[in-house]
Amino acid sequence: MTTFDQILPITTEVLADHSDKIAQLEWLVINRDLNGRVRFIAPEQSPEDEARHADVKAVYQVLSERLAPHAYPVDAGMLYEANLELACQGASHYALNGFDNVRVVDRLATEANWARIAPETDGAPRIVFFSIKGGVGRSTALAATAWSLAQAGKRVLVLDLDLESPGLSSALLPPERQPMYGITDWLVEDLVDNGGAVFDDMVATSNLSHDGEIHVVPAHGSEHGEYIAKLGRVWMPKIQADGTRETWADRLGRLLQALEARVQPDVVLIDSRSGIDEIASACITDMGANLILLFALEGEQTWNGYRMLFEQWQRAHVAEQIRERLKIVGAIVPELDRVIYLEGLRENAYSIFVDTLYDEIAPADPAAIGPTAGGDGKWRVDDLVEGWNFDEADEGAPHYPWAVNWHRSFAGLRSLQGRLASIDAQEVQAVFGTLIGGVRDAIDSRSAS
Incomplete structure (x- = not known):
């Protein structure tokens, strides 16, 4: 059988x-x-x-x-x-x-489509925060990243697309600043051509904005209303007047374009739902993300989940379209034995990337390369090796984790709003510095190009 x-x-x-x-x-x-x-x-x-x-x-x-x-x-x-x-x-x-x-x-019962990879957006960089499992500090890390970027003068647009477990907005907005509507409201109203009725009241500016701005679009508004009833309808496709069918992911993309046109952000940070479902699929494959941060805890559940996802991209022959946008983030790295923990995280990430996304060509050994390789006195792997591959110890490789250290001050979203309002920048740097630095570099390199 x-x-x-x-x-x-x-x-x-x-x-x-x-x-x-x-x-x-x-x-x-x-x-x-x-x-x-x-x-x-x-x-x-x-x-x-x-x-x-x-x-x-x-x-x-x-x-x-x-x-x-x-x-x-x-x-x-x-x-x-x-x-x-x-x-x-x-x-x-x-x-x-x-x-x-x-x-x-x-033919699938849902419209989640992990095999269709949208090209990278040409506008403000879109950065997705994603995790296979929940409870890894993903939303907290996004809030801290938004705060730091605003401190540096960036105009940041934040979308809470963890629709089934919303809460990011509470970390960035006090209750009195919560907008009347959210993403769920727009997706439901758009089905009956009424999205304009809520659009102007679904974005709020965080009081944490300093030299820059943080514009927050929550999953739901200040009055959530019949949230569960609305949530059951957000996935619906829309039949346009000409009879064409617009998937919910395409509708979400249309909303994001409208929000970008209104806010004119320097960067867009998207909090995706954890797991392999409709929302995660849309955030990672359909939104034209330029950088996809894969939060990981050391353990079989994490790596089995990412392996399944990578194998699907490999099987569908779309791995090359997305693999250069990926970056592992070591989530909630413990205070004790951090070096050992990160080594294990890196080894397991490397194993999965080698098996699924990296080309089957080992990188050249730098020690075996002459000092004049490339004609400029410097060696470059690209000069010597064909294919897309990295050494396990290459800090610039997608599998090499950016560490987010555990700290009791950032243990919950509910208290984070007040914490960030009076936080010391050095404390943020100690916990999220590697992640924030990597995100800034990604934004700067895109601006330079």
């Missing part, structure tokens, strides 16, 4: 055994429906060519028998469309390993 995880390996094997027949097709779609059953979708002209039609049908017959119960009987398992675009119907798809003309399409 076949299980879901065996579908693609068996499909690849069966198609390889009949590669001569598959090669005759312009394209072929392996369609996995909501129940995890497979169909073939082939060019509609196939039935007109009886021999070719019989060949494809014969291949599906073999596959259906191998995949049972994850396939249909032959008569129900063969579909035809005029072109590949119609066959995919807007769903995410990727090439089956070893076959340039075969695409895999997954």
